[in-house]
Amino acid sequence: MYPDIDAAGLKGRDFLSTQDWSIDELNALFSLASRLKADRREGVPTRLLEDKTLYMIFFDSSTRTRNSFETGITQLGGHGIFLSPDRMQISHGENARDTANVLSRYGEAIAIRHCAHGEGNAYLSEVAAHASIPVLSMQCDVYHPCQILADYLTIREKLGDTKGLKLGVAWTSAPNYVRPISVPQSLILMMPRFGIDVTLAYPPEFRLQPEIEEQARANAAAAGATFEVSHRFEDAFEDADVVVPKSWGPLIHTQDHDEGIRLIESYPDWRCDAERMRLGKDHMLYMHPLPADRGREVTDEVIDGPQSVVYDEAENRLHVQKALMALTM
């Protein structure tokens, strides 16, 4: 029924960053995601993972990621188990090696969200090193690869061929909490590989990891695309086809929480509104991974307006993750 799954050769593969997967592998995933999405809408059964179990370890809170993974494995005929470290022996110090080995004896994949800065990616990598089943990132401190898969599928559905499109990634001021840098980092890494010109705009204190910006530059050069960094908010919007204005913490500049909040509060004008949206092309899409801080990151007029595709984007988390699970598990 789905002959392309085995041909993709991805069974058993980890997914910690899109950077670890080739363009052909990513395209196989997008192709399967679109097919699973269409089949679901037409009522075609998609029980590709019967009797298979996915462990979902959440060190951090979630609405979209938990529910899209858990719904996804259900629709594929398998079972998802929600695990919280405070209810596991991780809370008593059980290490990544023991957790990885034991869960590998029971089920078919381990998905983890661990966003603590300087800890999350190291933990996921250690579990992946010891697990004999795939480890799937549900977001760490460095990457949020499933979000970016959903973003790309959404852009392709709305605008078609992505080569030569301009994507603006703009920092926004949202002082209610300090968000990880993994979403902008994953956006700038993957989008240029598909020929998308990326402009990243942030106040100086909100820079990303230098090695990630360097890799984004190399990815763009290899694909004949561009990657530019600006400290002017409007540069992300001007003449863009897609804009993702979202907040993140000044985590490379400072690890101090109060200093971070003070810095976020010091740029209140970095907010997406109708005036900024008019700087882009007429068809420019407004995207946000959610949750959005309405009123501070973005006005209701924009996020609820005709250019916003945030709910399509959130829905596509389900479809890309079903494809990811079907291919790797």
Ligand code: CP
């Ligand atoms: N976009 C996203 O990852 O949402 P959650 O934090 O709700 O999972």
